[in-house]
Amino acid sequence: MSVQQDARASHKPWNAGRIVGAKPPLKPQHIWALRTRLQMEKRVRDLAMFNVAIDSKLRGCDLVRLGLGDVAVGGTVRTRSTVIQQKAGRPVPFELTATTRSAVAAWLGVRLTGASDWLWPSRSRAGDHITTRQYGRLVDHWMTLIGLDPAAYGTHSLRRTKVSLIYKRTGNLRACQLLLGHTKLESTVMYLGIEVDDALQMSEQEEI
Numbered sequence: 001m002s003v004q005q006d007a008r009a010s011h012k013p014w015n016a017g018r019i020v021g022a023k024p025p026l027k028p029q030h031i032w033a034l035r036t037r038l039q040m041e042k043r044v045r046d047l048a049m050f051n052v053a054i055d056s057k058l059r060g061c062d063l064v065r066l067g068l069g070d071v072a073v074g075g076t077v078r079t080r081s082t083v084i085q086q087k088a089g090r091p092v093p094f095e096l097t098a099t100t101r102s103a104v105a106a107w108l109g110v111r112l113t114g115a116s117d118w119l120w121p122s123r124s125r126a127g128d129h130i131t132t133r134q135y136g137r138l139v140d141h142w143m144t145l146i147g148l149d150p151a152a153y154g155t156h157s158l159r160r161t162k163v164s165l166i167y168k169r170t171g172n173l174r175a176c177q178l179l180l181g182h183t184k185l186e187s188t189v190m191y192l193g194i195e196v197d198d199a200l201q202m203s204e205q206e207e208i
Contacts, residue, residue, distance in 0.1 A: 023154040025161040026054075033146045035099075048107035049120060049135075050142060051100035053158040057179055058094070060132045060155040061086050066119040072108060077101040085181050092181030160191065167192055 026034075031054065038047040052071070053063055062085055070081050079101070082093045096104065112121070118129035132155075139158065140150035163176045177188040 023157040023160075024152070025157055025164040026153070028165070030146060030148065031161070034142055037145050038142075044103075044107050044110055045120070046138060046142070048100075048103040049138070050158070051103045052096070052119075053155075054162050055096050055100045056081075056094040057159050057163050058083070058092070059085070059087065059159060060135050062092075063155075064120060064129050064132055064135050067117050068108075068119055069117070071096065071104055071119060075108075077104045077108070088181060088183060090181055090183065092179070094179070164192060 034050060035047065038050065049063075052066070056063065056066075058066075062083060065086070066083065070083055071078055078096060080093065080095050082091050084090070085092050116127050116129070120130045122128045122130050122134075136155055139153070139155050143150040143153045159180075163179050166179070167173065167176050173185060173188055176192065177185050180188055180191065182188045182191070
């Protein structure tokens, strides 16, 4: 066996033992269970972060880079905001519900001021925000708190949760595309895992 072959044989794949593929969205009962658990444990930052992740539908790289000004003005939490996505460089709008605004306001009330302008400042690197890796570890921990397998869920589960519910309720793919910030409708179809049966079922409900 050559050195290269030996190296390949001994190299452990990054996804060894993990479930790969599209991560499923959370169900409404999962959302409320986690909110209740985080409230009980008085994890103010985590509750605010989870709620913002659900409402904003942002990728992890965009969520961790949110600034104070993206969610609040003059101490008042915004009802709507728009950020530029890192991946596509396109603006994407999102709303903050009353539940999320309350959680964010509570976080801003205990967050150390003057440290940085990041909404989620790093606790180990002064002036910086938390990393996507740290966010991913938090999501794993959150899933464990409510009895879900962290290998089966991930940060994209939070990103697709609300938009999946919107699609199931309305069938409006264009709205889902705008909320996710996708440039192509085909990307939204693939992201939501829409199958031919879904499309036929919606078509059957429309009588002309």
